[in-house]
């Protein structure tokens with residue numbers, strides 16, 4: 220009897236939870252739209268350059284916009300705890316203040332994630348999501364990005380300089396978050412290495428952070444020619460354009476971050492073989508910075524597991540064959556590419572550090 224009642228109570232609670240929870244999905248896109256709007260208006264930037272919290276009128280005048288809709292946007296951003304509202308006092312009206320989260324909406328700076336948010340919420344990147352079910356049902360001939368845009372992500376970038384620029388700035392956001400986490404947890408990985416080539420290194424952000432932290436390293440930033448053409452010149456870094464399916468420049472070690480997940484197993488094995496050819500057989504290594512999907516969630520870091528699973532969906536929407544891999548799937552591609560052994564080190568970030576030895 221008691222068990223039955225407990226079961227009924229549990230079901231009622233689940234019902235209650237579902238009644239509220241479902242609205243998250245009905246209006247899930249609104250959060251993204253509002254945050255995108257905040258970045259485009261430059262709300263965080265305005266408060267930052269003002270140097271202290273701002274009233275609605277100060278903010279609307281700095282942003283040159285109508286206070287009434289701005290108030291409604293701020294109301295929801297405060298509700299989402301992106302900005303803080305400090306209540307009105309006798310001395311003055313209420314003010315809006317930054318939080319650690321709103322500082323990530325700044326257009327530049329160490330913690331800025333603005334470009335990544337703008338990329339993922341751009342019409343180019345949003346359009347393929349509408350084809351996800353068709354892809355899963357096999358109702359479209361091409362991968363979804365290609366179906367919508369007529370070419371894959373990389374050719375699209377080559378033909379659309381604005382998209383190329385935004386894409387590389389977005390990847391730089393990821394590098395600013397994840398490369399320091401790699402260096403903090405695994406500095407010893409880079410000891411004794413004189414030269415490193417970053418395969419698919421984008422605008423060179425990863426390599427810049429690496430040579431800064433490891434002054435003994437000379438780096439090569441290697442990517443497609445239209446991508447390295449945007450990379451900054453930097454001491455101890457050579458920017459080299461090319462195709463990783465043809466040849467990878469030689470170095471003591473390869474670093475390859477957020478690249479292999481863009482490709483299916485066959486391409487991944489081809490890229491890894493080229494990386495292996497680039498390093499010395501006896502003391503070389505390939506350092507892979509990628510997510511590892513923990514299907515049983517044994518580490519219990521549920522929040523990062525969510526991000527890794529979301530990233531896997533991003534691969535499905537935006538790449539032809541890409542996917543996030545489990546431990547077993549990483550073992551398979553590394554073995555097929557001819558590596559004799561590998562180690563996987565989880566770090567306090569979305570990706571892990573995988574070292575593969577010839």
Ligand SMILES: C[S@@+](CC[C@H](N)C(=O)[O-])C[C@H]1O[C@@H](n2cnc3c(N)ncnc32)[C@H](O)[C@@H]1O
Pocket residue numbers: 373390391393394418419420421422425441442443446461462463464475476477478481
């Ligand atoms: C998801 S981005 C990762 C960028 C960077 N490694 C990071 O983590 O911020 C994948 C990179 O692979 C590069 N890429 C794609 N095809 C390539 C090819 N055939 N040869 C070299 N690089 C390529 C892209 O231009 C892009 O910069």
